[in-house]
Amino acid sequence: MNPNRFGHFVAIDWSGAAGERHKGIAVAMATRGDAAPHLVRPAHRWSRQDVLDWLLTALPDDALVGMDLGISLPFADKGTFFPGWPDSPPDAHALWALVDELCADDTHLSVGAFVDHPHASAHFRRHGGREGASFGGGEGRFRVTEAAQRRMGCRPYSNFNLVGAAQVGKSSLTGMRLLNRLDRRIPVWPVDPLPPRGPVLCEIYTTIAAMAAGRAPGRSKMRDAAALDTALAALGSAPSGFGGVLDDHTCDALATAAWLRRVAHDPRLWSPRELTAQIAQTEGWTFGAT
Known part of the structure; x- marks a missing residue:
């Protein structure tokens, strides 16, 4: 792993809720160094299509993007996604x-x-x-x-x-x-191999980032600037600049962007011991899960 492979670190808190625009979607970005991550389009109520369009038209070329969702379904336990369905996809x-x-x-x-x-x-x-x-x-x-x-x-x-x-x-x-509509224009690790350059998207679980910042798994959600700044400090980041009450989606995205910046260059996280070629192509993996 080239230590300068990534220069921008994006965390997207995602939503599967009904409707077009969602309070539960937040996009945050950190850059090299220790400056506080910032919200992308902070006053905007994102739609899922907005996120797709932003990824395809505005994403920096050296970005690592983490999306808080599961990029696939269980496969290894049954040897298929949907046992008994002849059209169950192979990967x-x-x-x-x-x-x-x-x-x-x-x-x-x-x-x-x-x-x-x-x-x-x-x-x-x-x-x-x-x-x-x-x-x-x-x-x-x-x-x-x-x-x-x-x-x-x-x-x-x-x-x-x-x-x-x-x-x-x-x-x-x-x-x-x-992910399907990205049409491989942005590789999705580890379903796609990690390329030597260009942006990469991966699955994240914001609880892992919160734990790295010192929060307990059952108390991973942050809902005020004081808690967020404590987490950012633990992740080597300057404070957020916010004050008072914040929603947990904003806190998750900002803290996870700082976490991605801190750990993205750790080669161990790109080679989990249980990640085989078949698991990579079928189930994928959560970046940071070891």
Whole structure:
């Protein structure tokens, strides 16, 4: 890993909620050095399409972008994403294409058509007590990277779970539509190999960044400037410049951008010991999970 490979560090707190524009989307960027990360378009209420357009038209060429979503679904445990479905895709790129294709008529990069699809729906836990026959019961299926997160003290949710305030299933599926529309113009690590230059996108889990800043896994959310500045200081960053109450999406994005700047040049994080070529191409990985 070239220590000067990246010069901009972007963290995107993402949302799978219904509708066009979302308070839950925040985009923050840090640059080399110790200056505080800043919000990108701070007064803007982002849509998912806005984020896609920004990535394709305004992203610095030396940016590492972390998106807080699951870039794929469990595969290794069953040898397939969707057991029993003949059209189950063979890898992450094909999964993204399938989700985007089936949801072509869903506006705002939403995914209602996919989670209601007669074959796909059998694998998801949905609202209204609707649990597909192939969901698996309990907490559902997990990726290898999520098992690694658990060993670190995190409590990830299955991407097949679409129920509850902390679920990440819809965020992940809407994110897959964005990833498909990037059309490989920005490589998505580790599904795509890490190129020697140019921007790279990866999956992040903001709890990992918060833990690195000294916060407990169960108390990772920050909602005021004092807590954010304490986390930024622990990550080698100048204070945010904000005061008073902040929303957790803003805090997550700013702290995680500072964390990415601090750890992006650590070669160990780019070569987790359980990350095989097959897992990379099917399940992907969460940057920072070891």
